[in-house]
Amino acid sequence: MRDFQAPGRSPVHATNGMVATSHPLATGAALDILKSGGNAIDAAITAAAVLAVVEPQSTGIGGDCFALYCPKGGDQVIALNGSGRSPKAATLEWFQEQGIREITTDSVHSATLPGAIDGWTVLNRDYGTKDLAELLAPAIRYAEEGYPIHARVRFDWLSSVELLSKDTNAKALFLPNGAVPAEGDIHRQPQLAATLRAIGKDGRAAFYEGAIAEAMVAYLRGKGGLHTVEDFAATKSDYVRPIATRYRGFDVHQVPPNNQGLTALIMLNILEGFDLAGLDPMGADRLHLEVEAGRLAYWDRDALFADESAMTVTVADLLSKGHAASRRGLIRHDAAMTSLPDPGLAKSDTVYLCVVDRDLNAVSFINSIYHSFGSGLLCPQTGVMFQNRGASFRIDPSHPNRIEPAKRPLHTIMPGMVVKDGRAMMPYGVMGGDYQPFGHVHLLTGIVDYGLDVQAALDAPRAFYTDGAIEAERGIPGASIAGLLEKQHQVRITASPHGGGQAIRIDHDRGVLTGGSDPRKDGCALGY
Template identity: 50%
Template sequence: MRNFHFAGRSTVHAQNAMVATSHPQAALAAIEVMRAGGTAADGAVAASALLAVIEPQSTGIGGDCFALLQPKGEGRITAYNGSGRAPMAADAAWYLERNIHSVPLTSAHAVSVPGAIDAWETILRDHGRLGLDRLLQPAIRAAEEGYVVAPRVAFDWKNQFEKLKGGVNTERYLLPRGKPAIAGDVIRQPELALALRAIAKYGRDAFYRGPVAEDIVETLRGIGGLHTLDDFAAHSTETTTPIGTTYKDLDVWQCPPNGPGITMLLMLNILSRFDLTKFSPVSVERFHLEAEAARIAYMIREQHIGDPAQVKVDVEAILAKEFADEYISKISMERLLDLPDVAPPMHPSTIYITVVDRDRNVCSFINSIAHSFGSAIVSNKTGILLQNRAGGFRIQPGHPNCIAPGKRPLHTIIPALATRRGRAIMPFGVMGGQYQPTGQTRVLTNILDYGLDVQEAIDMPRGLHYEGVYQLEDGVPTDVVTGLQKIGHKTTSLVGPLGGGQAIWIDWDKGTLTGGSDPRKDGCALGY
């Protein structure tokens, strides 16, 4: 139990249904949908659509989506891969002939076909009771009538001002009065509202065919993009079986590649070889072991993972407990492993939503436009901010993540679900670009190794070993920072905190739900 003398958040408790998001209005929208008879999937789509308007730096209908769903919290789990593909003309040779060796993150080449809308419709087809016509109404109202900018959204808006000043149509759509929005401002986006109305009426075809697709393609081709209407019309969501591993007494599930959930599972396999309970939850040893597990797992991801539709990815071998033995056996508490520094192509933003309804249908759901404010390209007429997810490709022939026609890039967004003996225990996720596998690992080990509740587990200070430097939040104590430096870690502080996170713990015996939401964002957990 937390000490009520100190600032903090209580866990949220309910019996019927619960949602946790990064914005209170989105959480409320999901609760209202479920009170009206909607499922967890309905609530997640309603919340995601609203966040696509009111949290524009993190998500949008011009982005991608992944989800894990388990009906009634038991039995078969389905993974939905709503990531978009590169244009069919996007061949590595085309870029190399033009001396382009990495994808420019604010160019048309960084925009893959957005997959979110098709994913929403597919998920609702399988798990929803309500349609897009009903579920998009809160988002339509927010875009049409206006929404109030929240503090974290304003923080990111200010930090991305220079990027937005140089974007395509961003001054018109995202810089009111030529300045970044501040907390308390009211923002209206009538053009986006019209696009959302079309999707609500006609479904996914309104986005991938007809005037909306024509506007996006015209915008992109006007600045050098290779996209065609056929690329949009051909897009589809992949329905798959999740991949998993076991940590303590829980089975942990992730979407398979091209998602990077395999990275988190590999981190758990590495950390399972150590007794974390021997160390304080905020200690040099715990931070060091987490960093070493991340360094190994991220290196293996960069070496082996790409779109399995186009390259061979041996998931079974990578998730074998002995797979990383040659590295694990060399982990020392006195020094860093001698490993190459991994420099992933991108370090983006996102939103995560977790929902459990009164029938215990479980939805772990994530939607993203990649980097903060995506590509900083907004479609000419429809006001749709486009992702820069294709910036995650390598332009390196032979690399598993090399750009290719119709290929999906190695992603960063990962919804997670923990089960016990086949029953859902905790749908959870941690946002923050490359931090996500580390963040999910940290939250889960906070709970299973240190006995923290979901809110305490999310609140705890964080670090990310990224590109050879340990990025540490302000909450990491000075003695821990100094101790990490003494054993060889290069450390740095951060402008913004590492990601955000949400989780719901299901107590089947008591028939209750316990939720937590990250104070690093504006959101909350709500239940009834």
């Protein structure tokens, strides 16, 4: 039981449906869809669309999406890869000839083709029950009539002034009067409203073909991009086979590479060999093991992960318990490892949401433009801000994640789904760029090893390894920081919180849904 004299919130319980998102306007709009007879997929699309308006720094229709879906609360997990590809003209040789050694986050070449709209329309076609126009209506209304700026949104927005100032269109829209809007100010995106309305009327064709696609291509090519209208028209989501590992009796599912979800599964496999439940949940020993497992898993990620067709090792090999055992053997209990290369990890913005409906259809959904405001490049006619996911590509012929034509880059955004005893137990996710595998593992071990409810597990203080040190949130006890220093870690207090997440736990026996939403964001979980 939580301490009711301490700041915090209780988990939300309901029986007919539950939505958890990072923004209250998105949660409310999605819950209205459930109440009007829509299912979990319908509500997830509505939430994603609203978030693309009211959290413009984190997501948008110029980005990508991934989803895991369990129909009827069963153990079938359907995975959708809604990530876009590089332009067909984006050859490694072209970049080498141009003397480009790295695709920077503000480069037009970082703008891979947006996959989100195709992902939404495919899910709507195959599993939704309502017309797309109805699902997009709340987002259109907020974009056209305006939405109030929330606190965390503005916190992130403030860090992007320099980026937004580089593009005339982005500056005009997102720095009105030359400054970030104040909390509570009303902000509008009328061009985006018109684009969403066209998509609601004519589906994916309105976005990937015709006038909207032509305007986006003209803008990108005007910046030196290699994009063509044929690239937009060819954008296509794919159903893929999810990957999973069993952690202490719980089957944890992720989307396969080009997604980084495999990183979290490797971490869980490594940690399975330690008695976490016997450790203080906020103690130095637990945090040390989590960090070291993460460093090893990211070592695999950075060297080996890419679009699966380009990988030189198999996912099965990386998921094997033998691989985890060999990695686990490198961990010392008394001291940090000194021989690993620094992974150069960084946090970025994303939105994650989950929905469970009255029939126990459960969806875990994530949508992103990668870094805050993505590439910072805004098409003025359409209101589309382009993602910068292509910055993940390497200009290195020997690396599996090298830039190539029509190729998907390595992706950080990763929805999760837990299944137990043949039934869906929990859609969940923790956003935050490279932090996400750490966040998934911290949340899951909090629930599985320490018996926390979903809200308490999301509330728990976090640590993240980056730039050669552990960045600890202020909630990590001083004694734990001292213990980490004794284990020869460098430790600093982070200036910004780590990630943000949502989760909904399904209690099949009692017929109750329990939702939680991360206090590090503006959002909430609501049910009915």
